[in-house]
Every structure is written in C-alpha cells, then in structure tokens.
Amino acid sequence: MGERGLRKVRRPQGGLFLQLLVLTCLILLVVSFVLWYIPYLGLSNIHPKLPLLLAIMLGIAMLLIFIGAGSLIITTYRGRDFFLSRKLRGIVIEVLFPLMVFWGRVMGISKEKIQRSFIEINNQLVLSNTHKTKPTSLLLLLPQCIQDFDCDIKITGDIQNCRRCGNCEIKDLVEISDTYNVKIAVATGGTLARRIIVKIRPEAIVAVACELDLTSGIQDTYPIPVIGVLNQRPNGPCYNTMVDIAEVKEALLSFMER
DSSP states (O other), X not given: OOOOOOOOOOOOOOHHHHHHHHHXXXXXXXXXXXXXXXXXXHHHHHOTTHHHXXXXXXXXXXXXXXXXHHHHXXXXXXXXXXXXXXXXXXXXXXXXHHHHHHHHHHTTOOHHHHHHHHHHXXXXXXXXXXXXXXXXXXXXXXXGGGSOTTOOOOOSSXXXXXXXXXXXXXXXXXXXXXXXXOEEEEESXXXXXXXXXXXXXXXXXXXXXXXXXXXXXXXXXXXXXEEEEEOBOTTOTTSSOBOOHHHHHHHHHHHBOO
C-alpha cells in the first residue's frame, strides 16, 4: 500500500439532502399555515388581534427556518463559511436530519442514501469553517473491521500493538498517526467510541466507518467537528473493510495548523 499523492478533499454536493431540505421547508410552511388557519376562527372570538399575533409568530419561525436553509445551501455551494456554519451544522444534526429521514422514507428513499448525503453535507460544513487545530488535538477514529479478520493481535486497547505486517490498512493508518503526531484509536462500536472521545477530548475528529456509524457518531459528538470518511466494503459489511488512505490523510490535513 504505497504512498498515494495528496489531492484536494472531495466535496460532493449532497444533492439528495438539499432536495429533502427544501421539501421539508415547504412542508413546514404548509403546516404553519394550517396551525394558523385552524385556530383562526376560534381565536378571533377570544380577541380580534390573536390571529394576527399567531400569524406573526409563525411567520418569524418560518423566516428563520428559510434563512437557515438558504445559508446552508449557500455555504454548501460556496465551499467556505457563509453564515454561522457551526450553528447551521447543529441545526442540520439535531433538527433537520431526523425530518429528512422521515420524509425520505415516505418517498421511498433508503435511509442509507440519506445518511450518505448527510455525511457529505456535514463534511462540507466542517470544511467551510477556517478553524485549525494542533495535530496533537486531533483524533483519527477507526472501526475494528478494518483490521484483518484473521489477525490474532488485539488493537482495540492499543493500536500500537499492530505488527505492521501490511495485511490490512491499519499499518498505513498508524504510520500516518506517527508522521503527523495525531492520536489514533480503534473502536468496536458506538459505546467504546464515546468513551475514547471522552478520555482523549479531541478538538476535532476524522472518523472512518459505515453510513450508520458515521451518522450516529456525528450526532453524538456534536459540537466537536467531525469529518466522516466512508469505509469500503468489498467483502460485505463489518468484514475486512478498507478505506482510501489518501482521503484520510487529506481530511486530517484540512484540520491542521499549517
């Protein structure tokens, strides 16, 4: 697994997520109108100005939602921070993503596709922010399935136990960690990953995993910035998976102080 030349970090557009975002905003607009119109008849009987007050409150809420959605779309296409990208990432993670999954299911879109698009959008929002950190404050978090399944060396407790035989990509990833002085760890699941993060307290994370684990990890670790790198599964899920070493290296460099 020789050295692969550095290339600019890929910035996919996450089009599916943006389409679902626009759809969700339109649905919320309709819901807001219904919430105003149904009580309208009864509210006017209590006080003639109550319908107007409710309309103003719902209007302000929808305006903020559309401003946030517009800022998210602009930030995504510009590739750099446009307006409070950190706050936008929080809104995407905590509010919009669950709605995206719901409407995606209604439309027959698989959850995996929505998760992949969510990871792409999250990465773009993280990359759009100019904040840099020291290599020693970075964490490279890996899934156990990247290790050769037949290897008898336990690396979940200490990845430095790796013999660097080259049968899997753990060797290359450990070498990246050594070269850039970045912390590195292997997690068997979400619970252990959270323990590692609490123990190390990184300022930023590059995580390698499948769509499900990356999505839940990004949600669990917010507001820590996380760049997710999808693993490759030529042998199926959770068995001798692989990762683009150059992509991992580029993600780490995007966080580092020059």
